[in-house]
Amino acid sequence: MTVQTVRARMSPLVMVAMILAVSMSFIDQTIVAIASPDLQRDLSLTRAEGEWVINAYLVALAATFALGGRIADAWGRRTMVTVGVAGFAVSSALCGATPDTSWAETWLISARVxxxxxxxxxxxxxxAIVYGSTPAERRGRSMAMFFGLTGAFTALGPILGNYLLEWSWRTIFWIxxxxxxxxxxxxxVAPIEQDRGNRRIDWLGAVIVAAGMALSVVGFSQAADWGWSSAMTWGCLVAGAALLTLFVVVERRRPVPLVRLDIFRLRGFRVDSAVLFFVMIAFVPVSYFLSVYANVSLGMDAAGASHLLLLFFLGFLIAAQAGGHIFDARGAKQTMLLGCVVGIAGFAWWATQVTTLDAADQHHPLLLAGAGIGFLLGPASADAVSRARDASYGEVTGINQTVRNYGSALGFALLGTLATHVFTNRFSASLREAGLGRDAAEELARDVAAGGSGGSGASSAPARVREAxxxxxxxxxAEGIRAVLIAMAVALAVAFVIALRHPGDRPAREDATAPPQPTTVDQN
Structure with missing residues (x-):
């Protein structure tokens, strides 16, 4: 019996183990968003603080993912999965134990980090374990199954959130x-090889890239509160860009870099990574903005928001399986292009319906938007990993997921700033039309925008205009969310243009233990 046959037979148990391991992080992407309105009200958090409860997790994930890939290679994948699961559980318990005091924000955001x-x-x-334990000819389907089933856990978030919020928002972490x-x-009990290597870890590079990513996201996220003319806004953005530039310079000179930048010379890998960056701008932030929109504009509770979010993920799950089959048969290019087109149509259609303030009008656009993301997410990720033939799986998945999560965090920050800007301007104009003076209108608009729960600041309006x-x-x-959805469609349009540059072939790594092959410039 060959090693490959043993792997093929072992992969179902390995798949179950890894899906359970990562399921918590995927559930968190939606369950925390569903609970966000309740959480903000209970802890008296502002809109910006509520957004940071979500984005702190994304920033930390993006900033340390490449390091996580390197550590997995150096200290063993099985060991690091175990450490990661245990640590995630402990930090989840700390999130649920957030005290209802003046330092609740600091506690919760630190635990989310x-x-x-x-x-x-x-x-x-x-x-890396899932990818490396599967024969080359089945990797497209295996990765589609992995991302599809983990996507199912993402879709499970709204269901669990609706049920758990009947007790307390704290239970969404304790679950x-x-x-x-x-x-x-x-x-x-799963037959997972340790695959430990004596690899050095670039701690300096890890610190530089983490600081650079964090500062850039802070700058974009806080621009709505600090203002674009603020020295703090531009200080964070410039410092973040400078650190990321320094990271590139340092990595080129390190004998064992955190990120092997020569991997980006491969055109297919470069295209896959860029597509994923822009797709994630549209994907991960959806849960939060849809939940808040359902609460503020549609007047729905967590159950109503959960229903809408489930429609998005239903489209995602169905399309993810179809995308995996297309990838195995024809490669990544066609499914990426198809996914971008479907996603653009879905988000653009949704943008035309969001201002009707009718939940039923959102149903079909949500299905279509979710399907667009589902078609391309798994294939683009699998294709990127399969192209870097001279790098380890932990390293390549670290790079791939760093790009994805940085896109999510940066997109969340930018879209949050955009939504606040549009809402504040529109609401200020509405208040002036209702008879308030300019100064009073602008002050009330800022108060309501900062409140986070939508109408919390409306009670401070004069009685004669309170209904209006x-x-x-x-x-x-809803107009602010419309601007967000248009921006998401634009991000997918950029991804489509980039995907046209994909070479269109179907590389495959034949064996997870195959020796490294030299990289050549401008390969596919």
């Missing part, structure tokens, strides 16, 4: 504890 770091430890190792226990048991103010909050917030 810890969640992101431990997710960055476990996820590159888990993805990770039994999942972690099941994951640790399954990892212990409450109506304007719903309508003008």
């Amino acid at each position: 810890a969640q992101g770091i431990f997710a960055a430890v476990l996820m590159p190792a888990a993805i 990770n504890l039994p999942v972690a226990a099941a994951a640790l048991v399954t990892i212990a 103010v409450e109506r304007a909050v719903a309508e003008d917030f």
Whole structure:
């Protein structure tokens, strides 16, 4: 019996173990978004603080993912998956234990950062294990199954959130504890090779890239509050760009860099990474903006928001399976182009319906938008990993996921700033039309925008205009979400243009243990 045959037979148990391991992080992408309105009200958080509860996780995940890939290669994938699951569970318990005090924001955001770091430890190792344990001819379907099933856990977030929020928002974090226990048991019995190597880790590069990513996201995220003329806004943006530039310079000179930049000389890998960066701008932030829109503009509770989000992920899951078959048969280019076109149509259609303030009008656009993302996400990720023939799986998945998560975090920051800017301007104009003076209108608009829960600031409006103010909050917030959806469609349009540059072939790594091959410039 060959090693390949053994791997093929072992892969189902390995698949179950790895899906359970990463499921917590995927559930968190939606369940925290669903709980965001309740969480903000209970802890008296502002809109910006509520957004940071979500984006702190994304920033930490993006900033440490490449390091997580390197650590998995150096210290063993199985070990790091175990450490990551255990650490994620502990930090989840700390999130749920957030005290209702003046320092609740600091506690919760710090615990969310810890969640992101431990997710960055476990996820590159888990993805590398799934990819490396599957024969080359089945990797497209295996990766589609992996991302599809983990996507199912993402879709499970709204269902769990709706149920758990009947008790408390804290339970959305505590639910990770039994999942972690099941994951640790399954990892212990799954036939996973350790694959530990004596590889050096570039700690300096890890610190530089983490600081650069964090500062750039902080600058874009806080621009709505600090203003674009603020020295703090531009200081963060310039410092972040400078650090990321320094990272490139340092990595080119390191004997064992954190990120092997020569991998980006491969055109196919470069195109896959750029497509994923722009796609993630449209994908991950959807959960948060849809949840807040359902609460503020449609007047829905968590159950109603969960229903809408499930429609998005239903389209995603169906298309993910079809995308995997297309990838195996024809390669990544066609499914990426198809996914971009379907996604553009879905988000553009949704943008035309979001201002009707009718939940039923959102259903079909949500399905189509989710399908667009589902078609391309798994194939683009699998294709990127398969192209870097001279790099380890942990390293390549670390790079791939760093690009994805940085796109998510940066997109979340930019879209949040855009939504706030559009809402504040529209709402201020609505208040002036209702009879308020310019100064009073602008002050009230800023208060409501900062409130996070939508109409919380409307109670401070004069009684004679309060009804008009409450109506304007719903309508003008929908205009802000419309701008967000248009921006998401534009991001997918950019991804489509980039995908046209894909070479269109179907490279495959024949064996996970094959010796490295030299990289040549401008390969596919």
